[in-house]
């Protein structure tokens with residue numbers, strides 16, 4: 001390792017998540033500009049504050065269409081398209097249920113069944129009307145709420161990558177808390193690639209199942225162990241099943257997607273989590289540009305294929321299927 005290969009890490013808390021930027025130049029100013037870019041996006045997209053472009057749409061639900069900026073309109077169009085795919089359990093109108101459960105936020109609780117059922121009636125993605133001509137978004141029923149929590153971090157990670165590229169940066173990594181996007185490789189490593197830890201569910205923060213090595217790719221993980229609460233011996237995690245209104249439970253602990261763009265990774269982690277291993281593998285067979293690593297409750301680590309990454313298993317509790 002030469003002195004030029006030193007890695008500099010910058011951190012912040014944004015999007016309710018720990019954010020980490022790695023550069024190979026000591027450049028505090030550039031790091032500050034990256035964090036400002038993330039902050040600007042948070043201000044546009046958040047549903048955790050009373051005002052944002054997305055909240056202005058939610059506030060006008062059942063009343064009137066709201067004109068938004070081009071990038072927000074395009075992101076909403078992507079979220080809607082993923083939500084109306086046949087059989088999709090990705091649903092960007094899940095907002096009323098997310099707000100009611102408050103999983104990962106202060107004041108979480110298990111809502112009564114009748115309340116869940118009433119809120120489910122407000123989560124039909126076909127009830128979101130997009131108008132390209134004036135870039136307006138209309139939620140047809142009062143009480144509907146868009147939530148971009150399953151797509152926005154991926155979108156923002158790609159914006160950071162594009163910004164760093166424009167600034168002439170060749171090697172860098174941005175981690176938005178489970179959403180990693182990389183430029184180039186890691187100049188400080190022998191392999192010349194970025195090693196991204198696959199976290200061991202329900203273990204200490206540094207405990208890993210294994211390491212995923214990539215160059216210039218995105219690595220996004222969605223898991224049941226990230227945001228959850230426990231009540232009467234049962235765990236309730238933050239990925240909700242839009243059919244039942246309860247946390248989406250199947251054989252999976254996590255899904256990781258390796259792809260060029262992080263927005264794709266973010267959409268697919270949620271889509272594939274909903275499909276489960278068997279359907280997910282079949283779905284990916286026709287999509288070589290998207291690769292996934294499924295971690296199951298019975299300790300299996302299953303990759304769809306491994307063209308864009310290498311994986312090294314580290315934990316003996318898990319085995320590669």
Ligand code: FAD
Pocket residue numbers: 015016017041042045046047048089090091092094098104105147148149150151152153177178179221222223226227238239240241242266269270
């Ligand atoms: P993913 O698995 O990709 O998505 C899960 C999230 O998507 C859930 O948390 C929920 O919001 C939503 N969701 C649940 N079920 C579904 C479904 N079936 N289909 C589609 N979406 C679903 N966290 C804080 O604690 N405080 C904050 O102030 C805060 N502000 C944020 C602002 C922005 C702009 C963004 C993007 C995130 C913010 N977050 C905040 C984090 C946010 O609440 C989610 O926890 C986070 O986006 C989940 O990302 P993930 O990649 O872990 O999960």
Ligand code: MG
Pocket residue numbers: 149150151222265266267268269270
């Ligand atoms: Mg996601």
